[in-house]
Amino acid sequence: MITPMPPVAVGVGLPWDVPVTDAVAEIARARATYGDTFVVESGRDRYLFTFSPAGVESFYALPEEKASKGVADYLMLRRKLPDEIFDGRRTLPGSLFRKGDVATYLVNLQAALATTTAELGPQGTVDVFGLTRRLAHRMGLASWAGPGSAEGAPFERLVLAFDTLDGADAFVHPDAMAAVAASGKSAERAALAEITEVIGGAVDHLDSRPDPEGQALFGRIVAAWDGEPDEVRKAGIAWDVALIHVASMSNLASALGWALVDLVVHTDARARVVAGDPAYAERCTLESTRLAQRSIMGRSVLAPVELDDGTCVYTVGPGATIATLLPLTNTTAGPGLADWQPDRWNRSRLADTSTLASPQLVTAFGHGKHSCPAQPFSLAAMTTAVTDLLGSYEVEAGWSSYPAPVPAQIGGVARADGPTPLHYRARTAGA
Numbered sequence: 001m002i003t004p005m006p007p008v009a010v011g012v013g014l015p016w017d018v019p020v021t022d023a024v025a026e027i028a029r030a031r032a033t034y035g036d037t038f039v040v041e042s043g044r045d046r047y048l049f050t051f052s053p054a055g056v057e058s059f060y061a062l063p064e065e066k067a068s069k070g071v072a073d074y075l076m077l078r079r080k081l082p083d084e085i086f087d088g089r090r091t092l093p094g095s096l097f098r099k100g101d102v103a104t105y106l107v108n109l110q111a112a113l114a115t116t117t118a119e120l121g122p123q124g125t126v127d128v129f130g131l132t133r134r135l136a137h138r139m140g141l142a143s144w145a146g147p148g149s150a151e152g153a154p155f156e157r158l159v160l161a162f163d164t165l166d167g168a169d170a171f172v173h174p175d176a177m178a179a180v181a182a183s184g185k186s187a188e189r190a191a192l193a194e195i196t197e198v199i200g201g202a203v204d205h206l207d208s209r210p211d212p213e214g215q216a217l218f219g220r221i222v223a224a225w226d227g228e229p230d231e232v233r234k235a236g237i238a239w240d241v242a243l244i245h246v247a248s249m250s251n252l253a254s255a256l257g258w259a260l261v262d263l264v265v266h267t268d269a270r271a272r273v274v275a276g277d278p279a280y281a282e283r284c285t286l287e288s289t290r291l292a293q294r295s296i297m298g299r300s301v302l303a304p305v306e307l308d309d310g311t312c313v314y315t316v317g318p319g320a321t322i323a324t325l326l327p328l329t330n331t332t333a334g335p336g337l338a339d340w341q342p343d344r345w346n347r348s349r350l351a352d353t354s355t356l357a358s359p360q361l362v363t364a365f366g367h368g369k370h371s372c373p374a375q376p377f378s379l380a381a382m383t384t385a386v387t388d389l390l391g392s393y394e395v396e397a398g399w400s401s402y403p404a405p406v407p408a409q410i411g412g413v414a415r416a417d418g419p420t421p422l423h424y425r426a427r428t429a430g431a
């Protein structure tokens, strides 16, 4: 129940429910027709979209206990992930940032970069997003999947399994979710079983050699299951790892991919990064992330809540989802926002918000209390990775036009729609 009822966008649906050519363009068209606040009724769901400055501020201020991001995320991810993965988790993605954790992840990133360079060899062609995805898998699995999980056969098995289990498919390929449901999530369940088996090996390893160096987070995950029967314990540990990995790594991998693409395109910026300017490199990665944002930000209403869009105060009842869509505000809320300009950032804030009706209309990592706890880590990781990779290799775009995002995607950081080949040659190879 929404009172008063805003206009309902006739004939507009979301890609989980109806075939949609471009999910973001579909909502943009509805906004052009119905204004900044409107309802989309799609399948069995009712979405209240808001885009006005006051509406977006009101959205970010919604209280979690009445309008829940956690529930909205769960409802999204369960389209793809088997239900059992959500039951009884003891270590969640939000607990990844205790003191010392980020330092460990960044050490693991350095090791993952060294392995990446060894795999790339002195020259060749690689898909940008394939490269960053593999790198993110390796860094993440080294950080929380236990000893041996980021190398050799266990790593390859986990990569394959996580590429099948990938929860991000729920919003990157929403149009595929009906088929996932029809299959009873059989491929995803098989992937989860594979992950359980491989992580079980890491648990055995840790049991035989307690507390090897660099296993701080994995040690915490394992400790949370102390005292449980072996099978329950191993599945519990593996599913904690699995949910952490699917919830955390895919946006980082994609954002890093766009940062590389933009630095390949912008040669002056690349030269500055290669010369060694980490603060500038960080601004570049932030700017690429902003432009690649395709996130639908959703809050599932659990108890009546008010949304003030500046013209009207709506009372929204349980069952509805209040939402905004970053790509519709991020690039249009002020002049020049469609361009890649790293110097618009001062650390992680916009340097000049005077042309914006609200600073909250533009973001890479969110606003308010749900904003991304991994922002400093993600920026540090992307800065290190672009500086290392572009410092190691001369690169040349193998694409003829700027890569396009997957059109049906509605959520997260854009994934490229098709291959994005990059030609590279080691700077020190003398070749």
Ligand code: HEM
Pocket (backbone or CB within 6 Å): 069, 070, 093, 094, 096, 247, 248, 249, 251, 252, 253, 255, 256, 289, 295, 297, 298, 364, 365, 366, 367, 369, 370, 371, 372, 373, 374, 375, 378, 413
């Ligand atoms: C470039 C990479 C990333 C981007 C662009 C990104 C973006 C975001 C955004 C926009 C939000 C807020 C969503 C909302 O308000 O509805 C968010 C929340 C969150 N992110 Fe990230 N994120 C990234 C990487 C990561 C990583 C690597 C992790 C974990 C290791 C992570 C964990 C989280 C968590 C746990 C939340 C929820 C916080 C809460 O509900 O209080 N993110 N992220």
